[in-house]
Amino acid sequence: MEVTLDGVLADAVRRLATAVRDRRNAMHTPVVGTADGDLRMMVLREATADLAVLRFHTDLRSPKATLIGGGGMVSVLAYDPDARVQLRMRGTGRIEHAGPVADAAWSKTAPSSRRCYLAETRPGGALEAAGSAIPDAFACRSPALDETLPGRGNFAVLLVEVRSLDWLRLDREGGIRARFARPDAGAPWRGEWIAP
Template sequence: MFDTLDAVRTDIAQRLKRGASDRKSAFHCPAIATADADARIMVLRAFDEDAWTLRFNTDARAPKVAAIGESAPVGVLFYDAGAKIQLRCRGTGRIEHYGPIADAAWEEATNFARRCYLGDGPGAVSDGPTSGLPERFEGVEPSDEDLEPARENFAVLLVTVEEADWFYLSNDGHVRAQFLHGKGRWVAP
C-alpha cells in the first residue's frame, strides 16, 4: 500500500507516465489553471520523470500562451475516481514555440491532430457553431504540405513540477503526502 514516501512518489510517476501514454487513463486530461484564474482541460502529452516536467500541446494564439509566456505559475489538477487519488501539482510553466521539444512534439503529432492549428485561433468569434477549421479540412486528414502553415500556430506548454500534493481517499482514513522540490513529507489530510 502507500506506507512510504518512496511508494507515493513511485505512484505519482507511474500515474503521470500512464496519463501521457494512455488516453483511457484518468490522468490523461487534467485541469490546468493559470495565474489569471483561468482553468481548462488539456491533454497530458509527456512526463519527464527525471526533470518532473509535464508537457502539453497548445495553440500559440491561445490567451493562456500570453498569460504564461517564458515563466509563470501554473497549477495542474489530476483526479482518478476509481483509485480515489487526487494529485495537485504546482510549478512554473513556460511556452516553447520553437526548439527541440516543440519540434519533436510537432513531429510526433498525427496529421489529424495537427490540423487543429490550421483554423481560427482560440476564441475567434463565429456566427454559428464552428470547429474553426477551414471547411475543406472538416473530417479530412490534411497532407503534410497542407499543414505547413499550421506549424506557426503550434507551441508546447511545459510545467516543471515544484510541488506535488498527493491525496488518497480511504474509508480507513485518508492519506496525504507532499513533495516540495523533490523532498517528501506526510501531512494531515
C-alpha cells in the first residue's frame, strides 16, 4: 500500500490518541524536553486531533514549570518499539495553573494521583534523607478526596502546541521518514519526505 504524507500525519495523531488511553502503550510516557536541555518523562494526558494541544500534568513548583511559564519551547519524544515508530515534536509550551482547563484536569484526577501534589518539598528541592516528601499520613494510603484539596495549589497543566513533527519508521529496507511544520496551530501542515 502506498504511504502518503497525509497518512503518516494521521498515523502520528492516532498513535498519540491511543497512547493517552492505554497506560501500557510505550508512547503513554514520552520524554519532554525544555530549552535548558533538560529531559524528563511525563504522562501524556491528552492529544487533540490537530495536535494543537498535548496536555501533561505537573507540579507548579517544578523547575520545568517555572522555565516554560507562558510560552517556552518544548520538545516531546515518543517511541513505539513494536511498531518501530519514533515521533519527535516541538512546539510552544504553556503552564496553566488557574482557569477552566486546569480545573477540569484536576477534577478528573483521582485522589491516588493527586497525592504527589501534597508533597511538602517542591520537585528537585533538597531532603535530609531519601523520601517522597509526601506527608507520612499518606505514605501507605491514598488520601480521601477532601484531603487532596491542599494539593490543588501545586497542580498545573502543561499545554504544548505542536509546531513541528518528525515521523520515522524503521524497517529492514532502511525506513521512511517525514517532517511536518507549521508556523502556528491555525496554519496548515507542510510536509515533506526526508532521509531517515
